[in-house]
Amino acid sequence: MQRPLAGLTKKNLATELTAGVTLIAIAIPLNIGYAQIAGLPATAGLYALIVPTVVYALVVSSRQLVASPDAAAAALVASSIGGLAAAGSADYATLALAQAIICGVMFVLLAVFKLGFLANFLSKPILIGFVGGLALDIMVSQIAKMLGVKIDSGGEFVDKLGGLLSGLGTTNLWSLAISAGSVAVLLLGKRFLGAVPWALVVLVVTTIVVVAANLDDAGVDVLGEVPAGPPALTWPMLDWTVWLALIPSAMALTLVTTAEGLLVSRSYSEKHRYPFHANRDLMAFGLSNIAAGAQGSFAVGSSTSRTAAMDQARSRTQLPSLVLAVGTLLLLVFGTALLADIPSPAIGAVVGVAIIPLLGFRDFADLWRKDRFEFVVGASCFLATLFIGAIPGIVLAFTLALINMAKRAANPAIDVLEGSGDPGESLLEDVPAGSTTVPGVVVVRLAAPLFFANGSVFTSAVERAVTSVEGEPVHDVVIDMEAVTDIDVTGAEEFEALRVWLAGNGVRLSFSRMREPARLRMQKLGLLGDAKIFETNRAAIIALQSGEPNETTPTEKSTP
Structure with a gap:
């Protein structure tokens, strides 16, 4: 001490x-x-x-x-x-x-x-x-x-x-x-x-x-x-x-x-x-x-x-x-x-x-230049503190902060790498230079935990990625799990609905770069089923292209 x-x-x-x-x-x-x-x-x-x-x-x-x-x-x-x-x-x-x-x-x-x-x-x-x-x-x-x-x-x-x-x-x-x-x-x-x-x-x-x-x-x-x-x-x-x-x-x-x-x-x-x-x-x-x-x-x-x-x-x-x-x-x-x-x-x-x-004064000017919504949060708290009182002001500020957080969480970055389109740079970290996925394969990454605020947004993005591909129909979707650190019950329900939709459209579901805590969480929620789990996006592309078996199974420990 x-x-x-x-x-x-x-x-x-x-x-x-x-x-x-x-x-x-x-x-x-x-x-x-x-x-x-x-x-x-x-x-x-x-x-x-x-x-x-x-x-x-x-x-x-x-x-x-x-x-x-x-x-x-x-x-x-x-x-x-x-x-x-x-x-x-x-x-x-x-x-x-x-x-x-x-x-x-x-x-x-x-x-x-x-x-x-x-x-x-x-x-x-x-x-x-x-x-x-x-x-x-x-x-x-x-x-x-x-x-x-x-x-x-x-x-x-x-x-x-x-x-x-x-x-x-x-x-x-x-x-x-x-x-x-x-x-x-x-x-x-x-x-x-x-x-x-x-x-x-x-x-x-x-x-x-x-x-x-x-x-x-x-x-x-x-x-x-x-x-x-x-x-x-x-x-x-x-x-x-x-x-x-x-x-x-x-x-x-x-x-x-x-x-x-x-x-x-x-x-x-x-x-x-x-x-x-x-x-x-x-x-x-x-x-x-x-x-x-x-x-x-x-x-x-x-x-x-x-x-x-x-x-x-x-x-x-x-x-x-x-x-x-x-x-x-x-x-x-x-x-x-x-x-x-x-x-x-x-x-x-x-x-x-x-x-x-x-x-x-300088801080408010800086907020105005950088983010108008955050300026509104600060100005609202300022006015509420002056005209309503300090305690109502801080309650309003907390409410606005939660709204701001929910607004950002409900619109996470979702990267898509598909065979007929331009690959997203963030998904090419472990994919061979100059290559994309094979036709019929889509890799999607959610850059946030999957929870009640963004579950429907994610499932809609995956559905759009599957239905908007030109040329050969999509037959495999790989979910890049690198940034998914947690899944709540509402997010799990949305994900289960996505699994059903994919199966109904003849699309197989696989995962890549899954962290061990996320794997255990998904296993507990019953979301893995018989889906393949790959160590990297590159391994997923190669295996799905050649028809080779998956590198790990849902019951094996995967390396983050």
């Missing part, structure tokens, strides 16, 4: 510690903003950087992935809990804790039963649309904060947008100036001096300006008092019906985090050539979320931006996450007074700039 802090050596210790300081500068201001997005106090974002971060860093297989609440998760927390309790209330915070614990249990179950593959249903268009919709919803709230306009941040997107537009006349000019300057520093600083923690610089400088000029008296909203002290162990006490009501949103959070987290984790492990263990990573997410719910925080996911920042800082271990935990703990114990006067417009600017890439 991989040891904790794998990859840490004396040579890279200084680099890892420096990266940890950088991570502190990035994570603390962002988590304060994300807690506000979720409708929770700043401490909820900071607590997530202590115990959950330590648990994750010591358990995960990834040497670089940074775990933390992110913008999309925070927005999903707000949209799912907002209908159950008022943002900022004690009941609301308790629901957030319970939701994190449910997420943790789901992650553990995924790891134990090795069900991480379920997240594969969240294709790229779904993630683009879902995260993009959440990001735009967040952006409206952050723009309001940057302008000093009061809106109901826990409301629906349309209500928040309406509140922002109707409140433009109440814009606070000092708030506008702070946010405009902050955005300029963040964007220009990232472009020209990317190594500098500009988010921290912005918060420090704007806080000094607000305090020096007493801008809070001029209407500039500030963070306010942050309770000092480390997180305390707790447990949400709720009726079981409330726990059940939180399951759908926890499931959405779990699936999105699984899809994004495993994808990012795998990409960095491949890039830097260290082991990747998906189930161990899922267990790490599970334990860290349970820890988050048991000590006053909210759902923890993967942070793509912070992971990229650590990669740029040449970090290759989880030590920076431990440094982050220690630094955050020291801040909560000794330095919360420094947080009270941070201006909300600056926090809004930091979060707003951070989520710009999540809006997915």
